[in-house]
Amino acid sequence: MYMENALENFEISISSATCLKSNNTIFSDINYTLKSGELLLVMGPNGCGKTTFIKSICGIQKLEEGAIKLNNVDISHGDSQHLGNFLYIGHKNSLNDSLTVFENLEYLCALDRSIQNNIKSEITRNLSFFGIENYKNYLVSKLSEGNKKKTSLTRLLLTNKKVWLLDEPLSYLDENGANKVLKLLNNHLIGGGIIIASSHIDFSVDIGNSKVFYMDNSL
Amino acid sequence: MIKTLFYKEFQNYFRNLSSIFLPLIFFFLIISIFPLLIGPDKVLLNKIVPGIVWITIIFTTLLSSNNFFKDDYNNGYLETFLTSDSSVEFILFLKIISCWLFTCFPIIIFIPLVSIFFNISMKDSFIIISTLVIGSPVLISIGIFGSALTLGLAKNSILVPIIILPFFIPILIFSASAIESVSSGTPYEMQIYILLALLVFVLPTMPYLLKYTLSLSINN
Amino acid sequence: MNISKIANLKFFFTKTKNLSKFLGYLTFFLMLGGIYWGLFVAPSDYLQGESYRIMYLHVPAAWLSLQVYMIMAFAGFISLVWKVKIMEIISIQCAPIGAYFTLIALVTGMVWGKPTWGTYWVWDARLTSELILLFLYIGIIALYSSFSDKRQAVKITSLLTIVGLVNIPIIHFSVEWWNTLHQGPSVTKFDQPSMHISMLLPLLYMFVVFNLYFVAVLIKRVQLGIYSREKKSKWMEEYLNG
Numbered sequence: 224m225y226m227e228n229a230l231e232n233f234e235i236s237i238s239s240a241t242c243l244k245s246n247n248t249i250f251s252d253i254n255y256t257l258k259s260g261e262l263l264l265v266m267g268p269n270g271c272g273k274t275t276f277i278k279s280i281c282g283i284q285k286l287e288e289g290a291i292k293l294n295n296v297d298i299s300h301g302d303s304q305h306l307g308n309f310l311y312i313g314h315k316n317s318l319n320d321s322l323t324v325f326e327n328l329e330y331l332c333a334l335d336r337s338i339q340n341n342i343k344s345e346i347t348r349n350l351s352f353f354g355i356e357n358y359k360n361y362l363v364s365k366l367s368e369g370n371k372k373k374t375s376l377t378r379l380l381l382t383n384k385k386v387w388l389l390d391e392p393l394s395y396l397d398e399n400g401a402n403k404v405l406k407l408l409n410n411h412l413i414g415g416g417i418i419i420a421s422s423h424i425d426f427s428v429d430i431g432n433s434k435v436f437y438m439d440n441s442l
Numbered sequence: 443m444i445k446t447l448f449y450k451e452f453q454n455y456f457r458n459l460s461s462i463f464l465p466l467i468f469f470f471l472i473i474s475i476f477p478l479l480i481g482p483d484k485v486l487l488n489k490i491v492p493g494i495v496w497i498t499i500i501f502t503t504l505l506s507s508n509n510f511f512k513d514d515y516n517n518g519y520l521e522t523f524l525t526s527d528s529s530v531e532f533i534l535f536l537k538i539i540s541c542w543l544f545t546c547f548p549i550i551i552f553i554p555l556v557s558i559f560f561n562i563s564m565k566d567s568f569i570i571i572s573t574l575v576i577g578s579p580v581l582i583s584i585g586i587f588g589s590a591l592t593l594g595l596a597k598n599s600i601l602v603p604i605i606i607l608p609f610f611i612p613i614l615i616f617s618a619s620a621i622e623s624v625s626s627g628t629p630y631e632m633q634i635y636i637l638l639a640l641l642v643f644v645l646p647t648m649p650y651l652l653k654y655t656l657s658l659s660i661n662n
Numbered sequence: 663m664n665i666s667k668i669a670n671l672k673f674f675f676t677k678t679k680n681l682s683k684f685l686g687y688l689t690f691f692l693m694l695g696g697i698y699w700g701l702f703v704a705p706s707d708y709l710q711g712e713s714y715r716i717m718y719l720h721v722p723a724a725w726l727s728l729q730v731y732m733i734m735a736f737a738g739f740i741s742l743v744w745k746v747k748i749m750e751i752i753s754i755q756c757a758p759i760g761a762y763f764t765l766i767a768l769v770t771g772m773v774w775g776k777p778t779w780g781t782y783w784v785w786d787a788r789l790t791s792e793l794i795l796l797f798l799y800i801g802i803i804a805l806y807s808s809f810s811d812k813r814q815a816v817k818i819t820s821l822l823t824i825v826g827l828v829n830i831p832i833i834h835f836s837v838e839w840w841n842t843l844h845q846g847p848s849v850t851k852f853d854q855p856s857m858h859i860s861m862l863l864p865l866l867y868m869f870v871v872f873n874l875y876f877v878a879v880l881i882k883r884v885q886l887g888i889y890s891r892e893k894k895s896k897w898m899e900e901y902l903n904g
Contacts, residue, residue, distance in 0.1 A: 587825070591805065591818050591821065591822055592805070592808070594809065594811075594814060594818070595808050595809065598808070601804060601805065601808055604797075604800065604801050604804055605801035605802070605804065605805050605822060606801075607797070608794050608797045608798050608801065608826075608829070608833065609825075609826075609829055611794060611833050611836060611837070612829075612832045612833055612835075612836040615836040615837065615839065615840045616836060616839070618840075619839065619840065619843055622843075640832075651825070654821070655818075655821060658814075658817050658818060658821065659818065661814075662811060662814045
């Protein structure tokens, strides 16, 4: 059902989005429209609300005002059917310390209904992309932060979702790993996907079709 | 997908075997403290042992459900599954069930052993087990609800018991009443039916309530 | 910013300033009258003598303790579903008032218990229910005060209040059950099948006065709640300076 959404016409519009936290305005009146094949890079200093902005798009953070529309349907009130188009990979990598790399990926993929084919063989095949195939049966607690990030980002290779929401996808990664992520992002955009990513490094030059949104929250 | 997620919850407990054994040991410790406090009076102990068992179950459920979502919250899994397109309610239901299975169920298995220590008859021991089987899933669900409410707080150790204990009262009253009715030979079916009704009401509605609570709690 | 929502708070804050003062004085004098009526005019009870007169404080306080909880849950529900800001404040400001009423009901119940049962406390069904209600109130207040973000606190607390409302009848039923099982004290409180009209009228009068008192205190508390939430906002500064 996710694949049937017409690739050409995929569009996210963020209109007059405003978010408050304990009466402080985190961001206000943000307007963006993203079409298939576009990246929105959210940049800004620490604490400016990048994470909150990304979270607000998939409904973890509720907006005070404004709307997030996916193909003209308002999804800011948490419509689980449309949430099926989003893949959110947060700053925290959702990995359970007492499970292995492979198990963690298996369970995270079980949550993702856009993955139809055989999960186990797919995971084994794709672990080598980031060069972490040797860690397959390691407990996550034994991994370095960079390798945890790579494990978490392996989900990008497995999913078929159209909209990726990535919070700091390049943090902890070495240069080689970061380049591979950029390659993945480019491929997703060429395939007609949409990406909203936050970062403090401006990687928009490496990406074909990108907009940069510089958040500056003067509290 | 269902099988995988169920397996995950189980594996999570099995990797930390202490999380299964510690509640059980805790249970036995508390149980054996009571005779030390009130003396080894056989008749008195026999009379109050159902109450002791239930008090201990309260402690155990409160302790094991106190930080129920903390790990998932800290490592980000909570956000991941709340924004996933799979059935969040179902995952939460699995979590409740597995929490019960690995904290309360082992204790229930060992109730016959407790019965030997306190000289409880087979009939009484059977009714204690029955009320525990019906009542403890409700207590676990309510305890988990409490931990979902306080998820956004850094320190919540004593707060959850304070807000949650009044909600335990109906279960405790009807369980105690059923046990007492059996030992005094009066009808006890009514209490069991009420307990069952509470179970049937709480268990299916709790995942929906939890989903809503968690979505409020992580929105901070 | 939704203008109507802000205006809502501003409207309440500016329009009710004199109302709460007026209600406060009104309640004070009506209360004096009610106490005189209950303590001196109403006839003494043929069974309990004069000690029953504490009922004129106890019964309205017990009724209010439940009524306030219902109002609190109702306001909490509206604030959660329709995001009405004033209802958030009303809901949480009800909690301490409700707790006070519950405490008054408990203390007066105990005072009444001494001459009636010979002891200040018996595990009577109504006193026990009232005690549990007090615990519910305390839980709600404790939960609210644990959060530093008060808007988040109101949402979470409203949810607890609503779940508590579902639970109150079940708790009440279970406590009644427990009490009948254990053969509670034979004198059940104020349970005369038909109270004489000369005793009933001051009771109803006191109930109305207690309600007025509740409204007066609630308005004052809501004003303070609005102030602490909106003290940095423009309209509040303008209002206080101008």
